[in-house]
Structures are given as C-alpha cells and as structure tokens.
Amino acid sequence: MTNTRQINGFVGTMTLAAVAATAYAASGSHTLHMYLALAVLALAAVTSRMKVKLPGVNGNMSVNLPFLLTAIVNLSAAEAILITLVSTAVQCWPKKNAKFNPQQFSFNLSMMAFASSMASLIFHAGWANHLLSNTTTPALVLATVTLFLGQTAPVATIIALSESKSAAPVWWNLAELSFPYYVVSAGVTSMLETVGLHLGWGLALAVFPVMYGIHRSYRMYFAKPAETSRPEGLVRAVGAGA
Secondary structure, eight states, X not given: OHHHHHHHHHHHHHHHHHHHHHHHHHTTOOOOOHHHHHHHHHHHHHHHTOEEEOTTSXXXXXXOHHHHHHHHHHSOHHHXXXXXXXXXXXXXXXXXXXXXXXXXXXXXXXXXXXXXXXXXXXXXXXXXXXXXXXXXXXXXXXXXXXXXHHHHHHHHHHHHHHHTOOHHHHHHHXXXXXXXXXXXXXXXXXXXXXXXXXXXXXXXXXXXXXXXXXXXXXXXXXXXXXXXXXXXXXXXXXXXXX
C-alpha cells in the first residue's frame, strides 16, 4: 500500500511538473517551422518504435533521441514538445493484444514532456553560448545532459519505488547503459546541423539509415543479457521514450 501511494504521488508530481514546464517553455514560442517540424515529427515517430530492451532494468530505449534533439535545436519549444509527446505516445503504445496501462502511459508522457521542456529552455536561453563560445555546441551539450538527467532520474525513481530499492544504484545502472547513446545522439545531431546548414535539411534528414544501424547494433549487443532480465513493470520507456 505504501509503495502504491508513493508511486501515485510521484506520477502526480511528475505530471504537474510537466504541465508547468511545458506551459512556461511554450509561452515563449512564436515562430513555426511547418515543413521541417513535420519531417522531424515523422522520423521521430518512426524511430520511436525501434526499441531496445535494457538488461537488468524494467524498461527499454528507442533511437529517436537525435530527432528530439534536432527539434529542440531548430524548432520552437512548442514544436519540440509536441514532437516529443507524439513520438513518446507512439513509442509507448502497446502492441496488439497487450494491455494498456494508463498510469504508465501518463508517467512516460509527463517525464518526456518535462525533460524536453527543460532542455529547450536551456538551449534557447543563450547564456551558455554567450559564456562559453560563439557556437551552439555548448548549448547542445547542456541540452543533451538535461534530457539525460530529465529522463533517467524519474525512471530510476519510479523503478526504485516499484521494486522497493534505493534510487541511486538503479540510476547508476541505467546511466551506464544509456549514457553512450546520448553521446552518440549528440554527435548525430551535430552532424545533422552541419549537413543541414550546407546541403539542406532534405539531405540531412536522410540520417534515418544511420539510426537504423545504431538500433541494430544495440539490439545485437544487448540481445543475450536481455534474455535474463526481469519482466517489465510500470516503466516500459527509457530515453527518448526511454
């Protein structure tokens, strides 16, 4: 009973935090990028279904993170959050004959919306670029770190509450498994920025085959450990939809 109450309280808190952060971040959005936003949305949604089961953790990871970062870097906060919500909903939607879990679905949407909102606010604040350099690299790094912490910390907390464990070791295990992917995603996003600037976004968004290759590599790497992992619990998505 205590765990259930704590889990419900944490999910409720996460939802309120997501609503507040989304409203604040979206309130400053004025510019729309219709065609680029639709292209990024389509790619983020498709790659969100490319999931990898993380061994030893009740969750999985999809390979849509570079497109979520691309949305944060190039689109308004409102567009980036909308793309995050849609791709997360696609990622978390249960397969045929699988049971739909409203609490799980709500938590994942809230967690991703909060992380995306905070990352967008930090990237577009401008103070990182002003203090550190004249490029977007420092802001991209900070946005990536924000997404990393904004996704892994809530997931580790909810897993710890569900399994009556300490959150710190759960987070560390999750961080070790997923951090390399965030580094790779930041690199892919930086590549998208460079290609898009010089050759156009139509060619830049052809990075989809790269993400498919990363997905295949992760699946092969985690295939055997995942066979002995525990059954999935409350959390099914880690990372970008985590």
